[in-house]
Structure formats: C-alpha cells, structure tokens
Amino acid sequence: MPALWSTAYLPKSPKGAQPDRNYDVTFIAKPKIAHPTLPKNDLGLTTRDYEGAVSTLCAGCGHDSVTAALIQAVFELNVEPHMLAKMSGIGCSSKTPAYFVSQAHGFNSVHGRMPSVTTGANAANRDMTYIGVSGDGDSLSIGAGQFVHAIRRNLNMCYLIENNGVYGLTKGQFSASADIGSKPKKGLPNQQEPIDPVSSALALGATYIARSFSGDKEQLVPLIKGAIMHSGFSLVDVISPCVTFNDHEGSTKSYAHTREFYHHVANIDYVTPSEEITASYKEGEAMPVHLRGGDTIVLRKIDRDYDPTSRADAFKFLRDRFNAGEIITGLLYVNEHRAEMHELMSNSDTPLSQLPYEGLHPGSSELLKIQGRYR
Amino acid sequence: MASVNDVVIKIATVNGTGSASANGLLRKAIFRMGVPVVGKNYFPSNIQGLPTWYEIRVTGKGYHCRSDRVDIMVAMNAQTYERDLAEVEPGGCLIYDSTWPRSRLFNRDDVTIIGIPLARMCNEHFEGVRSRILMKNIAYVGVIAALLDVDLDIIKNLLEETFAAKQHLIASNMEAIHFGYDYTRDNFPCPLPMHVEKMDETEGHIVIDGNTAAGLGCMYAGATVGAWYPITPSTSLMDAFRMFCARYRVDPETGKRTYCIIQAEDELAAIGMVLGASWNGARSFTPTSGPGISLMSEFIGFGYYAEIPAVLFNVQRTGPSTGMPTRTQQCDLLSCAYASHGDTKHVLLFPADPAECFYMSPQAFDLAERLQTPVMVLSDLDIGMNDWMVPELDWDDSYVPDRGKVYSAEDLEEMENFYRYLDVDGDGIPYRTLPGVHPKGAYFTRGSGHTKLGAYTEDSVEYQEVVDRLLVKWETARTMVPEAEIDYSRFNKAAILTLGSCDGACKEALDRLEKRNLNLNYCRVRAFPFTDAVSEFIDQHDAVYVVEQNRDAQLRSLLINDIEADQRKLVSILHYNGMPLNAGSVVDGILAEIAKGRAA
Numbered sequence: 001m002p003a004l005w006s007t008a009y010l011p012k013s014p015k016g017a018q019p020d021r022n023y024d025v026t027f028i029a030k031p032k033i034a035h036p037t038l039p040k041n042d043l044g045l046t047t048r049d050y051e052g053a054v055s056t057l058c059a060g061c062g063h064d065s066v067t068a069a070l071i072q073a074v075f076e077l078n079v080e081p082h083m084l085a086k087m088s089g090i091g092c093s094s095k096t097p098a099y100f101v102s103q104a105h106g107f108n109s110v111h112g113r114m115p116s117v118t119t120g121a122n123a124a125n126r127d128m129t130y131i132g133v134s135g136d137g138d139s140l141s142i143g144a145g146q147f148v149h150a151i152r153r154n155l156n157m158c159y160l161i162e163n164n165g166v167y168g169l170t171k172g173q174f175s176a177s178a179d180i181g182s183k184p185k186k187g188l189p190n191q192q193e194p195i196d197p198v199s200s201a202l203a204l205g206a207t208y209i210a211r212s213f214s215g216d217k218e219q220l221v222p223l224i225k226g227a228i229m230h231s232g233f234s235l236v237d238v239i240s241p242c243v244t245f246n247d248h249e250g251s252t253k254s255y256a257h258t259r260e261f262y263h264h265v266a267n268i269d270y271v272t273p274s275e276e277i278t279a280s281y282k283e284g285e286a287m288p289v290h291l292r293g294g295d296t297i298v299l300r301k302i303d304r305d306y307d308p309t310s311r312a313d314a315f316k317f318l319r320d321r322f323n324a325g326e327i328i329t330g331l332l333y334v335n336e337h338r339a340e341m342h343e344l345m346s347n348s349d350t351p352l353s354q355l356p357y358e359g360l361h362p363g364s365s366e367l368l369k370i371q372g373r374y375r
Numbered sequence: 376m377a378s379v380n381d382v383v384i385k386i387a388t389v390n391g392t393g394s395a396s397a398n399g400l401l402r403k404a405i406f407r408m409g410v411p412v413v414g415k416n417y418f419p420s421n422i423q424g425l426p427t428w429y430e431i432r433v434t435g436k437g438y439h440c441r442s443d444r445v446d447i448m449v450a451m452n453a454q455t456y457e458r459d460l461a462e463v464e465p466g467g468c469l470i471y472d473s474t475w476p477r478s479r480l481f482n483r484d485d486v487t488i489i490g491i492p493l494a495r496m497c498n499e500h501f502e503g504v505r506s507r508i509l510m511k512n513i514a515y516v517g518v519i520a521a522l523l524d525v526d527l528d529i530i531k532n533l534l535e536e537t538f539a540a541k542q543h544l545i546a547s548n549m550e551a552i553h554f555g556y557d558y559t560r561d562n563f564p565c566p567l568p569m570h571v572e573k574m575d576e577t578e579g580h581i582v583i584d585g586n587t588a589a590g591l592g593c594m595y596a597g598a599t600v601g602a603w604y605p606i607t608p609s610t611s612l613m614d615a616f617r618m619f620c621a622r623y624r625v626d627p628e629t630g631k632r633t634y635c636i637i638q639a640e641d642e643l644a645a646i647g648m649v650l651g652a653s654w655n656g657a658r659s660f661t662p663t664s665g666p667g668i669s670l671m672s673e674f675i676g677f678g679y680y681a682e683i684p685a686v687l688f689n690v691q692r693t694g695p696s697t698g699m700p701t702r703t704q705q706c707d708l709l710s711c712a713y714a715s716h717g718d719t720k721h722v723l724l725f726p727a728d729p730a731e732c733f734y735m736s737p738q739a740f741d742l743a744e745r746l747q748t749p750v751m752v753l754s755d756l757d758i759g760m761n762d763w764m765v766p767e768l769d770w771d772d773s774y775v776p777d778r779g780k781v782y783s784a785e786d787l788e789e790m791e792n793f794y795r796y797l798d799v800d801g802d803g804i805p806y807r808t809l810p811g812v813h814p815k816g817a818y819f820t821r822g823s824g825h826t827k828l829g830a831y832t833e834d835s836v837e838y839q840e841v842v843d844r845l846l847v848k849w850e851t852a853r854t855m856v857p858e859a860e861i862d863y864s865r866f867n868k869a870a871i872l873t874l875g876s877c878d879g880a881c882k883e884a885l886d887r888l889e890k891r892n893l894n895l896n897y898c899r900v901r902a903f904p905f906t907d908a909v910s911e912f913i914d915q916h917d918a919v920y921v922v923e924q925n926r927d928a929q930l931r932s933l934l935i936n937d938i939e940a941d942q943r944k945l946v947s948i949l950h951y952n953g954m955p956l957n958a959g960s961v962v963d964g965i966l967a968e969i970a971k972g973r974a975a
Binding site for chain 2: 080081082083085097098102103104105106107108109110113115116117118119120121122123124125127128145146148149153342345346347348349351352353354355357359360361362363364366367368370371374375
C-alpha cells in the first residue's frame, strides 16, 4: 500500500473541501464567503481559510480572542493546514481546536491527557506542527503530571494554556491557578497557593515560556508565532477571563484586574528568514534570538533589568513581580540550545509513520540467526 | 524410583545471589541433550534476600506445564529447608550445602539427603565474596550433572558460548562444575536411577519466554512507537523490543533510529501516546499488566469510540489490587473485555505459549488497524517470564502489514467529501485518513458524541446510529480473529474448553484422563469475540469443563455474555493460587465433578 506512506501533500484547492455541517446546531460551519481583497499568504490562503466552526463559548469569552490570535499566527507563518495538528483535552479551552483551521486534523482527547496524545502523535510524525490548547484545570490539576513530563521531554510543540482560574463547563469551581483571596460568587475566598504555569515551566526546564493576555492580540500573535517556530516545548500562558464565572470584582483573572496590573517585560517581533532584521536595537532594550529552524525573533525588552535567557534571573524577577501584584507578560524565557525530543533520541529524520515496512524487520533468515541464543 | 527423562529438579536459593545463570545453564544443557524441558521461576516481589525457586521439569514426553511433584530438591536456602524438604516426593532426594551440617533438620527417611560441602570447596578455591557465591551456584550444577548424568561437554560448550568474550571465566566456571561433579561421583552412587539420557526431541525447537517472543514479534510487525510504564511482569517485553531494535533498527552510519521507545510517566500517558502515534499512522503498542489496564481504561474506551488502532499486551499477574506481582493468573479477562465506562467491548487475543506471543504480535497490529480499535494480547506471567520449549519461530517474508482502510492522498483528491464514520462497505468499519496527507482528509477526532459524518452531536438518533454501527463492526471482528484450536477426536459428549497458558496442563490432563478411560474433546479459544466454531463446539457437548486461572470464572462469563452459551453445560474448573496450572489440578477438578454426577 504505497499510498499510505505518501509524504506531505500540498493543497491545490483547500476551499470547499469541508463536509456540510450546517445541520448541526452545536457545530456551525462558517459560510465560505471571502472578501476578494483579503490579503493572502505565501500559500495563497486568506485568514478565512484558517478559520474553523463557529464558537459555542459564551459571548465575550477570552478564549475566542485566543482563537483569533491563533488563526492570525498560523496564517502569517504560512502553515499548511493539513500539516497542523490541533490537540486538546477537556474543558472550555479544549473546545477551541474546533474553532480554527477546519482543514487541520483535530484531536479532542480525554481530560488532562492532551500532552501524552501529542507526544505519541509527534513521535510518529515529526514533520507536522503541533498546537495543544489546554486550560488551567486541564493542565494544572488533572493533567499536571502530563504537563510536567511533556516539558521534561522537550516535546516540540506549542502548548497554550487558556488560563481563567475556573472550571467553566462545570459551572465555576476554582482551579489550581486561582489566586489566594479570589472570591467565588458563592462560598469562601480561595486560600490555597496558586500553581503558576509559567514559574512551574521555568523550574521544569521548558525552553520557551511566554505569558500574555487574551485581550492583547498585538502581543499575543508574535508570541504564538515564536512558540510555533521554536524547536522544543513552548508554553504560552494566556490570561483569558471567564466572563460568566470569574470576571467579577475581586477576581484576579478578570478583564478589569488584568488590565490594571498588566505589565509587559519583554515582547517580541517575529522575523521570518526572508525578512531582513531592520529593527534597530540597543543593548539592554532589544536582542535578536535565532531560532533553530532558521527564523529569528527580536526581543523588545521593556524592562531593562530583565534577561529572558537566564533561568535564574527570570525566576527571581517573576517571583518579585508576582509578590508586587503584577502580571508579568511577554517572552519570559527562551533557550534555543537544548535539543528537542527526537534529537535527544536520535530518531530517524523521516517520520516513523512514513518508513517503508521492508526496512523495519530483518526477514526470515535473520530470525533463524536470532534464535541461536535460545537453542 | 527409576525413570529416564522424567524428573523434576527444584532449586531453592536466595533472591539476588546470581543463581539464575546457573539454573539456566543446567536447563539449557539438558535441552541440548535433546531432552524436552520446562523451566519455571518462582520468585518474590523483591530484589535481594527473599526465597526464590527455579524448577526444571525434564519431560521426555514433551509436556509443557509444570509438574505436580519434585524429585530432586537443591536446598541452597537455609530459610526454607523445612518446606523444601516437605515438598520432595517419597523416593526423591535433597541436596544441601554440608559445609554447615544440618542432619537433624532433615528428618525424612523416605528422602535421600545428599550433603555436598559447596561453600567450603568454593571458599578454598576462589577469592572474593561475590565470586565465591556465584561459583557455589555453578558447583551445584556440577552436583546435579553427576546425579542425573548430564553431559559435561555440553556444559563446557555452553560456558564457551556465554563467556566467548571473557575466556578466563570459562576455566573457572568449569573448575566449579568439577568441584560439585567430582565430589558427588566420589561420594555417592551416580547416576541416580532417575536420570537423563540423550534423546532427539528438541531438534527444531527453542526455549524462550513469551515477553522476549512478543518483543521480537513487535519488531517484525513493523512497530515503530512503543510507550510504556514499567510494571512486573511485562517489563521484559519492552526490554526485548529495545534489544532487537538496537540491533536491527539503528542506521550504522548515522546512528539514527527507526523506532521510538518512550518511558511514560504512568500508564495513563503510555496509552495516550500509543493512541496519538497510531492516529498519526505509526504501528504503536504498550506492554502492561492488570493495574496498568485499570489506569488505561478511560483511554481504551476513547480508542474504541473514536476508532483508533492500538495494541496492548497485558501480561497478567495475580490480582486484585497490587495482588501478588510475581505470581501468575488469568484474572483480567473481564476487565480487558469491557475496559472503560459506557458500552465498550474489545478484541482480545489469548496466546498459549511464547510462539503464539510472537505470531499474535503482527496479528494484533493487523486486527487493530483493520478494525480501527484497541486490541489486547492477554499473556500472563507464566508465559511471559518462564522458559518454554516451542518450535523454532518462522517468518513469512511475503507478509505485508494490513494497515486497514486508509484513504491515500490520491483517493482523497478524487473525492468530493470525506466523512470519517460512514459505513461505506457495510462491515461496520469506516475509512480513516492520516494527518499530514491531504487537507480533504481532515476530521475532528473526539470522544464526545458524534454523527456518522464525524460532527459533534447530542442528537439521540445520530448518536445511536454510530454505537449501533460499532456492533456491526464487532460481528465483523468475530469473523477475523484467530480461530480456536478444536479437537473433536474423542467421541464423547464431554469436553474441556480453556484458554492461554492452561493449554499445556489441559493437554497433559487429557492424556491422564484417557488412561482412566475418560475421553474428552478439547477446545482452546484464541480470541474474544468467540468464533462460530466455539459456539458450535459448546452446542455439540453436554458438559464442557471450562478451565481457567481465576476465581470468578471469567471465561465462562464471557462465553455466556458473548455467545449466549448454555450456562448449565459450562462447568468451571478454577485454579487461582498464583502458581502456574498443572495437569493434576485439572484431572482432580474434573474427577471431582464426575463424582458429583457430571457427564464424563
């Protein structure tokens, strides 16, 4: 069956390839009407080609803004839709993969287990782009173990946490990222120490760590682009307010609170290899970081004291600013020197799923030899 | 008790003292004399210090199960002298290290006590504690060689093969063999009336454990991704896969590997990785045991409903809960057959020995990909970790993996639309696509309610349509799984029906019952769902003795559930103490039922 092993296929006409899902109220396809002047990327696709089904999240949900940023990022990066895998677990955040790039394969797995499925998928085909969308409940409670170990393997993926501090689908219980003193609509304020995905990832050795706010698309899009192009595990923790259960006064994950205490430290500009780095930068203010794939990001350091290439400094800075009540955003740490999972394991350059069977076994004559030791 | 090539040697030692290689040497030497052997390891859940036993059954008739007696006890562990002595058959003998005489302990007059000053001899000749302990083990091999008349030249050849790279060890090991051998011959009448004589019954056979054979099978099946979490008794399966892949799957020039083994953080992750890799087009598997299946259950149900291939090896151990991790049972039949919440049922394969572990590995991958569902191979500790004599493994070079119904880029290019869960062929098996192949192949994989087109649904009719179609697939699976081994040769209305590692004991039991003029037919199921031939077999008999290794008659329950077998006919013969089944238990169980008035 040679067809099974066929390599990547370039889209000829990606439009109109979708099943008609209009009959289904919970899965509404967007009408395929595109404005003729919409800009096209190098593949000849517009942002409309990177859209998904209509969101069924609450009106005003921060997650939908993240979806818009994701669409913008993959459009600008010229990601071939079918070479993208959208992975998720369970929860409001994990519905997101249905809402972008319909022509990419999506995998809505079980609660907290997106990292393991992505690990296996990536092991089978290292040529694809993997975006995992998770939430604070999915990643910091039920899936904490898998989150930790995906980082430890330096799995080459972009891992987004849509962080709102609550369980939305079960109607507003606090998650492990809720801050001390967060007040629920009913009951007592949270008294447990929050788990901060960013400092956790830093402690665990993640190689690209960013935080942003769903309401700041200008900052978020380049951070996602950098995360996708980074070779290794990249975390983008996005504060994404839950308008239904956690946007009230006293909530540290509300729009109002986030806007007030939001503090950029190191934003990035994403520069593709075809562009010249024209942005001038002064030492201490901006620095270029060359990604392993050949691309470059330019860090724009807003806070002069911040060094995003030093794990120890980043950790201290994060904790100090956290204690001062600030939400530090931007690219907080990056390490382009550590090998990702396949490199660490010396895996074949050809995706394992595309290796011809003939080369995977030594045949009957060798089987006889192997058995010598069992005689 | 004169007998040739029918003797059972049990060696009692302390875990962690390096006796395994000595025991293996003895077992292999007898095998090389052309005499069939069975090797069973009874070991504790411990690394060092607790009692452990190795049993070698010399069986000229070529039986495959453990014996129900011990003729020669090599009592090397003072902790267990008492129970070891009690176990010896009248007329048998017990060998012990008489460096420390224990004549008062050994108080049976129907057993010959053979004292050999093993420690003294080794201490006099070897330097260093470690070397003295190891050589003492080799020395008792010499003692048994003298008593049973095992060919010393064969032992020497084996040592030469083992220590090809360490020549000096050959001489010292042979020296230790001779301490035992010569002392025994000088002080006791050798050989014993029960001893070993050369035969020609092992030609074309190997002695191998099931986990090694399954690991080898996975390599030949073309598996490329293995994910696992260490658990006894399955760990050596991945060790074997790793060993064979290191030899055949590494590019000699670049050092690049065509396999990926991931030690997961737990079984929850291991099965997630397998599903992710299979979804993405790799042949992927995980070896585990009962507790691992419990943890994997949520994902197994996901694989069933989202229709993702996966191969699991469950090397069963004694439950419930942690149970006895180093003892054997067939206790996960129900938990595997119906793993996960909701209406789920899974294809199971039941290998009877290491050879079937090898052959069922590619079969499991073929079935998993053909049926697009998790397939579990239910081995057990007895098969997985013990040494079985089986015919040499054979490989058909014309084998082509059955990757099932997968649309290629060319197929998709020509199609108007692709829908993931349509029953195009009427066999309940839809077509799938692999990510990264073609934009038209994109679909959303989900464990939530979905329509036959692949879209999310909470609509009753659309939901039910898909789960009903899965039942059609189940019936297709019934026609594809390996056929049962069925023997109608005896004209009788009674029969034995069993599975897996019970095979050897049941076949020996049939021989023994025949000597009592009780002739039973035989059926060994190889898979779940059960084939039509199994239904017919039960229909043809008035009494079917269902032999299995668990307390709750799980195979019997499956027969009643899956093929509505007449439960009045199904008489359970159960064995579940953690030791491998022997023929005596089967015979006793059946005779007891017959005494109660059951059909024979």
